[in-house]
Amino acid sequence: MSKKKVLVVDDSAFMRKMISDIINSSSYLEVANTAKNGKDALEKIKILKPDVITLDVEMPIMDGISTLEFIMKEIPTPVVMLSSLTKSGADKTMEAMALGAVDFIAKPSGSISLNIKDIEEEIIKKTEHAAQANFRLKLKPISNLKVIHYKPIRSDRPIVAIGSSTGGPRALQQVITTLPGNFQAPIVIVQHMPKGFTKSFAERLDRLSELSVKEVENGDIIKPGHVYIARGGCHFRVKEIHNQLKAELREEQPVNGHQPSVDVLFESISKIPNCHPLSVLLTGMGSDGAKGLILLKKEHPKTISITQSKDTCVVYGMPQAAEKTSLVDYVEDLEHISQVLVQKIPKKR
Structure with missing residues (x-):
């Protein structure tokens, strides 16, 4: 069975590497590529057509919310948001869920979480679930x-x-x-x-x-x-x-x-x-x-x-x-x- 392709989007090179390593340890998923911001991600999504995207909320040039809005409108794809445990991060995450993100993951210690391995199981589980989700739902008026x-x-x-x-x-x-x-x-x-x-x-x-x-x-x-x-x-x-x-x-x-x-x-x-x-x-x-x-x-x-x-x-x-x-x-x-x-x-x- 072919693995589900994942695009990892985060402005931190360290976080991109750590999240990619975690996802690649799943027998169901593989990281097809990474992106350093929303603009970079949108260019790669069009080429890669990933099955699921992990998307950081806080990024320069084009942040996670703006990127998610574009994805949902133009190239609907299951998205798992990654957010810091701050009031601003929580508010933006709830906005992302309303916009259509499948799920979210709280980074354990801020934007650059050196202890990201502590939530390895959660990252794998939520990304796998997102890849299997009944995603293209349209509510009737x-x-x-x-x-x-x-x-x-x-x-x-x-x-x-x-x-x-x-x-x-x-x-x-x-x-x-x-x-x-x-x-x-x-x-x-x-x-x-x-x-x-x-x-x-x-x-x-x-x-x-x-x-x-x-x-x-x-x-x-x-x-x-x-x-x-x-x-x-x-x-x-x-x-x-x-x-x-x-x-x-x-x-x-x-x-x-x-x-x-x-x-x-x-x-x-x-x-x-x-x-x-x-x-x-x-x-x-x-x-x-x-x-x-x-x-x-x-x-x-x-x-x-x-x-x-x-x-x-x-x-x-x-x-x-x-x-x-x-x-x-x-x-x-x-x-x-x-x-x-x-x-x-x-x-x-």
Whole structure:
């Protein structure tokens, strides 16, 4: 089997060499060439036609965002962004995800990370996944969507719990920004994302959405019409304390290789009495969320389970794992998921 061709783009010669060596250690990938900035990259992309590109965010002459915009418009190719752990780096990375980057990798110690080998496994895994991604997705305009009618649930205590991973930031933006400002349920989210990026992601969604969106903090009261995004590096649980739903954040061991983990969030909701969960599993690699769904359905048999359709997933892993439990109620194209939620959640009387 021929290997997938990778173009490595970084302004540092050291980083280009280290990233290339790491990628070349994969049996599935090979570095076809490297580029020192966006302008150089665009010239080489046209000739090489790589299967996947690793693209640094911060570069002179033509930066990663400008390069990504051109790639998405003119020569669509799966891209994995590499970013520094700074506020500016996180903000630009979230912009890149909205523009269509498949995934991103946080450099462990800045633009020139001498310890880049520490994340060798992550670089290989995310680049391999990007090369296999269902990348050429076109969302239908909201005005063109077929209207489907769903029977509302009968509950005064609905709670929406969403899990996502690879391709998730863009999918979540689609769902959250198409919900109305008077949505009558709290929404709690686990998006697999490292520490330092979830705050920028929440702030971006808050600017774009009619709902109030924030990176959750320990002790937050979970209120209807608000969206709470798990903080990278912490497990997120929802607990009932004195008749109020509250957030609990803890740094623990990863579950399914992730912290935060969707299974941990779903399990915590399964223990809340007298609530009506609506679980949503969006695009993502792996099976996180499937075990949690089993617990939700066991403790709350009326749980409504929704998964994103294969055709609209960047990576079908998490929805597929949930569907294999035979506990999923609705398999929906991404564009329809907010419509399902709105019709399922009863309006205020």
